[in-house]
Amino acid sequence: DGGITQSPKYLFRKEGQNVTLSCEQNLNHDAMYWYRQDPGQGLRLIYYSQIVNDFQKGDIAEGYSVSREKKESFPLTVTSAQKNPTAFYLCASRGTDRGSGNTIYFGEGSWLTVV
Amino acid sequence: DAKTTQPPSMDCAEGRAANLPCNHSTISGNEYVYWYRQIHSQGPQYIIHGLKNNETNEMASLIITEDRKSSTLILPHATLRDTAVYYCVLSGSARQLTFGSGTQLTVLP
Numbered sequence: 001d002g003g004i005t006q007s008p009k010y011l012f013r014k015e016g017q018n019v020t021l022s023c024e025q026n027l028n029h030d031a032m033y034w035y036r037q038d039p040g041q042g043l044r045l046i047y048y049s050q051i052v053n054d055f056q057k058g059d060i061a062e063g064y065s066v067s068r069e070k071k072e073s074f075p076l077t078v079t080s081a082q083k084n085p086t087a088f089y090l091c092a093s094r095g096t097d098r099g100s101g102n103t104i105y106f107g108e109g110s111w112l113t114v115v
Numbered sequence: 116d117a118k119t120t121q122p123p124s125m126d127c128a129e130g131r132a133a134n135l136p137c138n139h140s141t142i143s144g145n146e147y148v149y150w151y152r153q154i155h156s157q158g159p160q161y162i163i164h165g166l167k168n169n170e171t172n173e174m175a176s177l178i179i180t181e182d183r184k185s186s187t188l189i190l191p192h193a194t195l196r197d198t199a200v201y202y203c204v205l206s207g208s209a210r211q212l213t214f215g216s217g218t219q220l221t222v223l224p
Contacts, residue, residue, distance in 0.1 A: 004158075035214075042202065043159075043214040090158055102147060102206055106158035 003027065004107035006091050011112050013078070013085065021076045021110045023091030032074035033104070035090040036060060043090060049074055078112060086114045119203045124219040127197075133190040135218050137203030140184045147206050148179060150188045152199040153217070159202060162188065193222045 004025045013019045025032065031050045035043040045058030049068040063082025068074055074093075078085045091107040120138040127133040139148065147166050151159040163170055163177045165186070170177045176189040190197055202217040 042216045088156070092158075103161055103164065104149070104206065105161060106151075108158045109156070111156075 004091055004093055004105055006089075006107035006110050009108070009110060011110060012115050013112060015114055016080045018077055018079050019112065021078070021089055021091075021112070023074045023076065023107060025072055025074075025091075025093045025105075025107075027093055027095065027105065028071070029093035029095045029105075030071070031094040032068070033092040033094075034058075034064070034066065034074070034076045035092065037088040037090060037109075039088075046076065046089075085112055087112060118213055119205060119215045121201075121203055121215055121218045123216065124221070126221050126223055127190075127193045129195060129222050129224050130192055133193040133197065133220060133222070135188040135190075135201050135203075135220065136185065137187070138185045139203070139205055142183050142205055148177065148183075148186050149204045149206050150175070150177065151202045151204060152197075152220075153202065154199045162201075164206075193220075195222050195224060198222045 007022045011019060033048040034046040036046055037043050044060050046060055046064050047055055047058050047066045049055035052068055052071050055066050055068050063079055065077045089110045089112060092104050094102060094104045147164050149164040150162040152162055153159040163172055163175050165177045165179050177186060179186045198221050200217040200219050202214055204214055
């Protein structure tokens with residue numbers, strides 16, 4: 001099936017540790033995004049990438065890092081510098097050609113809890 | 116970036132139409148209006164989008180005012196499974212993906 005796969009669904013991290021959240025898409029989309037969502041709040045943009053080997057900071061990039069070595073993959077690392085990392089993380093992708101239009105599709109999300 | 120304004124919550128009786136408003140008074144000419152919904156602990160689900168004209172699909176209808184400063188999402192026959200948070204989002208360039216707090220729609224039996 002086509003879509004966006006995020007893993008793991010649930011992740012627990014000890015303070016001071018880095019963790020990496022995986023996001024893979026088989027929609028052949030050029031653009032990919034990472035959002036953070038806190039309970040009862042909307043989505044905030046962390047990082048986005050419009051093409052392989054290129055990415056840009058979003059509104060809340062501090063304490064996070066990304067890479068885009070392959071078109072289908074856009075992993076997010078939550079570093080120890082992120083002071084309040086407990087949140088729901090959402091990956092999304094969007095095509096930029098006429099066939100797929102500009103619709104953004106989301107994965108099912110990853111819950112990160114710092115213990 | 117352009118932003119949207121939505122009421123924080125709305126109720127609707129099951130089987131009736133649910134009309135969810137959104138204000139986007141600073142929308143740019145090339146920005147589309149998108150609607151998504153999110154059920155707790157799941158990723159947002161795409162519903163519908165439009166630029167200038169009204170749109171309809173199997174899930175909903177989207178009414179955009181002529182000046183494009185506001186829009187309304189219509190769920191024609193709401194069911195209990197439509198209970199969710201609904202987001203009105205503007206999408207132009209990749210940088211302009213602004214999510215507000217959305218509207219919590221509760222469909223009542």
